Amino acid sequence: xxxxxxxxxxxxxxxxxxxxxxxxxxxxxxxxxxxxxxxxxxxxxxxxxxxxxxxxxxxxxxxxxxxxxxxxxxxxxxxxxxxxxxxxxxxxxxxxxxxxxxxxxxxxxxxxxxxxxxxxxxxxxxxxxxxxxxxxxxxxxxxxxxxxxxxxxxxxxxxxxxxxxxxxxxxxxxxxxxxxxxxxxxxxxxxxxxxxxxxxxxxxxxxxxxxxxxxxxxxxxxxxxxxxxxxxxxxxxxxxxxxxxxxxxxxxxxxxxxxxxxxxxxxxxxxxxxxxxxxxxxxxxxxxxxxxxxxxxxxxxxxxxxxxxxxxxxxxxxxxxxxxxxxxxxxxxxxxxxxxxxxxxxxxxxxxxxxxxxxxxxx
Numbered sequence: 001x002x003x004x005x006x007x008x009x010x011x012x013x014x015x016x017x018x019x020x021x022x023x024x025x026x027x028x029x030x031x032x033x034x035x036x037x038x039x040x041x042x043x044x045x046x047x048x049x050x051x052x053x054x055x056x057x058x059x060x061x062x063x064x065x066x067x068x069x070x071x072x073x074x075x076x077x078x079x080x081x082x083x084x085x086x087x088x089x090x091x092x093x094x095x096x097x098x099x100x101x102x103x104x105x106x107x108x109x110x111x112x113x114x115x116x117x118x119x120x121x122x123x124x125x126x127x128x129x130x131x132x133x134x135x136x137x138x139x140x141x142x143x144x145x146x147x148x149x150x151x152x153x154x155x156x157x158x159x160x161x162x163x164x165x166x167x168x169x170x171x172x173x174x175x176x177x178x179x180x181x182x183x184x185x186x187x188x189x190x191x192x193x194x195x196x197x198x199x200x201x202x203x204x205x206x207x208x209x210x211x212x213x214x215x216x217x218x219x220x221x222x223x224x225x226x227x228x229x230x231x232x233x234x235x236x237x238x239x240x241x242x243x244x245x246x247x248x249x250x251x252x253x254x255x256x257x258x259x260x261x262x263x264x265x266x267x268x269x270x271x272x273x274x275x276x277x278x279x280x281x282x283x284x285x286x287x288x289x290x291x292x293x294x295x296x297x298x299x300x301x302x303x304x305x306x307x308x309x310x311x312x313x314x315x316x317x318x319x320x321x322x323x324x325x326x327x328x329x330x331x332x333x334x335x336x337x338x339x340x341x342x343x344x345x346x347x348x349x350x351x352x353x354x355x356x357x358x359x360x361x362x363x
Contacts, residue, residue, distance in 0.1 A: 009131060013124060013336040020318075020325045027328025032357045034290075034346045035332040037160070037307050039228040041282060041350075044275040047227060047265050054264035061260040063252045065093035065236070072267035073236050080273070081192070081219075083205040089241050090214075092248050093258040093266070096233035097190055097222035101154075102129040104186060107250040108243070110135045110151050117146050118154040121162055121338045123188070126154045139338060143177035153178060155187040158194065158201050158305035161337050161344040165201045165305050171209045178216060184243055190222040190235075191306035194280060196287065198304050205239055214240050225307060225348075226276045227269045234258065234266040283307060286347045286354045293361040294345065310334075312342040327360040 017035060025031040064070070070088040077083040077091075094100040102125050105116055112134040118126035120139040130137035140146055146153065155174060157166040166174075171187075178185045187204035195201050202209065205219050218239035224230035237244065251257075258266070269275070291309055294301050299311040313320060317333035320343045324331050334342035349357070 007132065009128060014332075017321075017330065017332070020321050021330050023322070024325040024328050024330040027326075029328055029356060029360075031328055031330060032349060032353045032360075033330045034349055034353075034357060035330045035344075037225070037346050037348050039225060039230050039348055040353075041228050041279065043228045043231070044269075044272075046272060046275065047229065047269050050265040050268035051232070051261050054261035057260040059260075061257045061263060063092070063255075063257045064088075064248055065091070065258065066260065066263045066267075069093055069236075069258075069263040069267045072270040073238060076270040077203075077205070077238060081203045081206070083203055083207070083219075083238075085212075086205075086238060087241075090244055091236055091238040092244055092251070093263060094220075094235045094237055095256055095258055096224065096230075097188070097220050097235040098125055099233075099256070100220055100235065100237055101125045101188065102132065103254075103256075104247070105129045105133045105135055105152060107247045108152060108184060109246075109250075113149060114152075115147050115150040116152045116154070117150050119156055119159065121159070121334070122154070122156060123160050124336060126156075143174055146177065146181075146183070150181065150183055153183055153185045155185060155204060157187065157189065158191040160188075160191065160306060161308045161332075161334070161342075162310045163196075163303045163306045163308060165195065165198045168202055168206070168208045171202065171204055171206075175204070175209055175217065182216070184216050184218070184240075186237075187217070187219045189219050190225060192221075193226050193276060194283060194307060195305045196284070196303060201305055216240055216243065218243050223266060223269050226279060228279065229265070229269065232262045232265060234262050234269070236266075282351075283347050286349070286351065289354055289358045290345065290347065290361075293358040297361050307347050309345040309347070310342055311345055314341065317341060317343055327357075329357050329360060 073091045074086045114135040116130035117138050127137040192201040222235040299313050302310040332344040
């Protein structure tokens with residue numbers, strides 16, 4: 001039991017995979033780690049050069065972000081995500097997206113007695129962010145199930161881990177319900193440019209969703225996956241000016257600011273669509289190998305979008321993880337996300353590793 005006055009958090013999920021990882025690593029042909037979503041491909045040369053260009057960073061960066069970076073975010077939202085009308089005051093940079101996800105309840109002033117809703121199957125940091133401030137995390141996919149006291153609702157589309165995409169109608173329903181009750185909606189859209197079985201993954205800020213009114217709505221985005229910038233911690237939040245400025249005011253006190261060289265690299269990345277398309281095709285090719293291999297092995301697989309295959313053979317998730325570990329393949333159990341019967345298999349492995357995993361699954 002945690003000592004009085006100390007924050008009690010669950011064990012970090014991936015720490016519990018040590019035994020499975022050791023078993024997978026003992027495979028004669030080596031470990032293929034498909035349990036995490038960390039990019040393995042090189043950061044594009046264009047972006048490495050951009051970082052080098054900005055190494056004379058003698059002064060403190062601003063919490064808000066440089067004018068160059070904020071302008072790039074505004075232009076990217078209009079060009080790529082179909083969201084016009086943003087200004088510098090509607091966006092700010094973050095130190096990766098995870099710190100924003102974990103810290104948003106604090107930065108919105110939430111605490112004991114408040115409720116933070118997140119999807120029923122979800123990335124665990126939404127839950128942790130609520131617990132950090134003493135708020136109550138609640139799993140709910142239907143607005144009718146949001147309890148009294150709800151102050152923040154997390155949307156994740158495309159979903160990590162399920163790959164589910166919320167369409168315009170579903171997003172409109174969420175926005176309408178939130179506005180009736182004055183609830184802030186934060187949409188985690190980090191995988192939005194990786195649609196596979198759907199035409200698009202619309203933003204919560206899309207005019208077809210908002211009817212031009214962004215009040216209470218923010219979108220969270222990261223360049224970790226689409227630009228292989230995970231090590232740069234390059235991300236941003238955009239949307240309702242009131243919410244963004246409130247978050248910014250708290251972040252100034254906390255000293256949360258993206259390094260100036262990273263801000264320049266982010267601006268360059270957002271202005272270049274070619275490297276994003278190239279990386280998307282790498283993931284498309286890996287998915288085209290791994291998905292049928294899992295199905296051939298008898299697993300049901302969901303994967304409308306994103307970087308993960310959400311699979312099951314109907315058994316307990318850890319039993320499935322253990323079986324794959326016997327093949328030298330490490331996957332993440334769905335219990336990390338709220339589903340004890342599925343596993344998450346990542347596409348973030350090299351072409352050689354994907355080929356090795358495919359061969360083992362179909363042997």
